Amino acid sequence: MEYSCVQLTDLPDEILITIFKKLANIEVLYSIVGVNKRLNKIAYDFVFTNNLALLMSTLDGFVYSLHDPILDRFCLHILPEIHQKIKWLELESQSMEHILLATNYPNLCGISLYNIEPEKAIDLFTEVLDLCLIVEGRKIFVDGNDLKMNIINHMPRLNKFIFNIRSWNCFYNEINFPSNENIQNTFKDFKDKQIICCTDYCPKEKKSQCHIYSYPYKVKHYDDITNSFPGGTFKYVRKVSLFDEHPFEHEFFLQIAQSFPLMKDLSITNQKRQINNQFKKSMNLSIIKYPHLKYLCLVDTCIDYHEQFLLDIKTCLPLDVSARMDYKLVKKVTRNFRRNTTRSNCAKLNYVYLHRKLERPGHSDNFFPRRPQLPEYVKDYFPHAEIN
Known part of the structure; x- marks a missing residue:
């Protein structure tokens, strides 16, 4: 029987991309950036650079910072090379500032934050807030009173607030179900923007939802x-x-x-x-x-x-x-x-x-x-x- 050995670099680009898609984007970047020009070109493709989770997570949901050598390599060498292609970052609190200050991110659309204290978030993001949330398991819906008490009152320098929030709750009868008008009235002080509110009750599933968002919806x-x-x-x-x-x-x-x-x-x-x-x-x-x-x-x-x-x-x-x-x-x-x-x-x-x-x-x-x-x-x- 003849024995043949095929190296990774012998494979065409299409097959390499298919293989690399099985890995996390940061694994692809950390593993092949700097090997040669061909692999650099593949690693810098939009598929592997537009969304980066620069953190570690366990199966039971805990999130940790990357190890220092890995984090340093990303901040010093990899992120400055791909900064224009990054559209979304997933970060945790300990390494967040290091990553955000490593380079400019001109096309960054959003950030997912883990393990962050509210005070630190307020220090970092105080003028413009684009908030997208899905909330489950609360006894009451997120409404205008929630946003004022828990966000706006803590951000005195906030001058632009865009939000899209969906709440899911369990209601076992419609008697306790807040009406669309009740929710809308909590936004009466939001005079500088149009707020849309939509509530629904699903008796078969015994669940209810409330969707609130600032309009225009982006x-x-x-x-x-x-x-x-x-x-x-x-x-x-x-x-x-x-x-x-x-x-x-x-x-x-x-x-x-x-x-x-x-x-x-x-x-x-x-x-x-x-x-x-x-x-x-x-x-x-x-x-x-x-x-x-x-x-x-x-x-x-x-x-x-x-x-x-x-x-x-x-x-x-x-x-x-x-x-x-x-x-x-x-x-x-x-x-x-x-x-x-x-x-x-x-x-x-x-x-x-x-x-x-x-x-x-x-x-x-x-x-x-x-x-x-x-x-x-x-x-x-x-x-x-x-x-x-």
């Missing part, structure tokens, strides 16, 4: 939108997720398309049948367009939402959309892949994942379940798509 994602969505225009948002225990009607999707004109990614979770679906089949509906949509996920929805996006009298999809859908529901909506009014939207998909149950072989030596093969007429119904 985050690139908007999560867990319900029928309580207040509307508005969100030109920065690219990724949207919808969730509710009540049905989404056609007019709701029209509002979503108008509010998020540059949306690329849409995921929906809703198992409730549309109330007006049968009634409006005989009516002329406004055809909804999503001109920039690239990814659509309908796996966690009932049949009405598969029809909502596949039927051409309801939706006009753009070209080259990747979609994740339920096979049985797609089969019903397309009438066994023969329906003409769903054919045009299906022809615009470039990738289709059809979720279906795995088959377990009865008397086979192969223990592992397998997906059943799709008939050719199914593949023909999606002529431009890779099907999985």
